[in-house]
Amino acid sequence: MNADTLRGHMDALLLSVVEREPLHGYAIIEALRERSGGALDVPTGTVYPALRRLERAGYLAGEWAVAGGRKRRTYRLTDSGRAALAGERSAWKSFTTAIGSVLDPSR
Amino acid sequence: MNADTLRGHMDALLLSVVEREPLHGYAIIEALRERSGGALDVPTGTVYPALRRLERAGYLAGEWAVAGGRKRRTYRLTDSGRAALAGERSAWKSFTTAIGSVLDPSR
DNA sequence: GTCTATATGTAGACTCTCTATGTATTGAGG
DNA sequence: CCTCAATACATAGAGAGTCTACATATAGAC
Numbered sequence: 688m689n690a691d692t693l694r695g696h697m698d699a700l701l702l703s704v705v706e707r708e709p710l711h712g713y714a715i716i717e718a719l720r721e722r723s724g725g726a727l728d729v730p731t732g733t734v735y736p737a738l739r740r741l742e743r744a745g746y747l748a749g750e751w752a753v754a755g756g757r758k759r760r761t762y763r764l765t766d767s768g769r770a771a772l773a774g775e776r777s778a779w780k781s782f783t784t785a786i787g788s789v790l791d792p793s794r
Numbered sequence: 795m796n797a798d799t800l801r802g803h804m805d806a807l808l809l810s811v812v813e814r815e816p817l818h819g820y821a822i823i824e825a826l827r828e829r830s831g832g833a834l835d836v837p838t839g840t841v842y843p844a845l846r847r848l849e850r851a852g853y854l855a856g857e858w859a860v861a862g863g864r865k866r867r868t869y870r871l872t873d874s875g876r877a878a879l880a881g882e883r884s885a886w887k888s889f890t891t892a893i894g895s896v897l898d899p900s901r
Numbered sequence: 902g903t904c905t906a907t908a909t910g911t912a913g914a915c916t917c918t919c920t921a922t923g924t925a926t927t928g929a930g931g
Numbered sequence: 932c933c934t935c936a937a938t939a940c941a942t943a944g945a946g947a948g949t950c951t952a953c954a955t956a957t958a959g960a961c
Contacts, residue, residue: 690918691948692889695798697917703897713939719896726892733918735941740917756926757939779897782799783890785833789826790810790883797949798917804948820908840949842910847948863957864908 688726697737699775700727702746702768711752711759712738738762746771795833804844806882807834809853809875818859818866819845845869853878 704710704718712735719727738760741747746768749760764772811817811825819842826834845867848854853875856867871879 688889688892689802689885690946691802692885694801694917694948695796696893700893700896703899706899711939712941722896723892724895726888727896730919731940732920732922732942735939737917739941755928755938758926759939776897776899778796778799779893781833782795783894785795785830786803786807786886787890788831789807789829789834790886792810792813792883797915801917801948818908819910837950838909839911839951839953844948846910862907862959865956866908 688728693727693729696779697729697733698741698746699772699779700729701734701737701741702764702772702775705747705762705764706769706772709761709763711761713759715762741768744771795835800834800836803886804836804840805848805853806879806886807836808841808844808848809871809879809882812854812869812871813876813879816868816870818868820866822869848875851878 700719701715704715704722710718712731715738716729716731716734719729738747738749742749742762746765747762748765749762752759752761807826808822811822811829817825819838822845823836823838823841826836845854845856849856849869853872854869855872856869859866859868
């Protein structure tokens, strides 16, 4: 999965993956890999800054915790983030429809 | 349609739109708008440099022409570009599958 | 004569993602 | 004990593509 291909869709992915339950950065990376069947292997240098950005935007709420002697920052989806996620899902649909209609080889 | 959302998919769009018949930049912009039902309105500052880039890459072959007193640079899909387009289409499928599986609200 | 549509192009800003690097703890294997 | 892999977070700097804004020019309509 190319770098630029993913661009602009990272927010939706991150918000979506913490929808059910709060997760910390490392777990988010694993969740993305698993859910995508291995297609998405996002480096830490992408995820951690992105999580901070989404926290600053008010879509995620981060909290420090300790598990097994290791410090973790766990991110929870806020109400505002839930609304943003809905918007991202809707935008994703429009996006795939638009690109798909151009890419369709039968026209 | 957000700027970053489109990123990395412009090549596929441009190659796809000149697949059937060669087109010049301005016509390509119109074709993208029409085919996408108005969703894609790509500015000239994006398209013209991108066409040059694809020409440098060998995917498009550009040629100057004059129509109605106006100069046009018409781009034709090369064999190499045709192959690239096939790759882009395949990548698009994988991409939508991967993102879709993460975004799916039912999991 | 002015305005719109047609047609191409560049400069510079913007911002996200990546690579590379750094730190630190835990637990397994030898 | 020591080393290595896995876990966990983070930043600096590079890179690249898309955008805004601007510049130029012709044709045709009004």
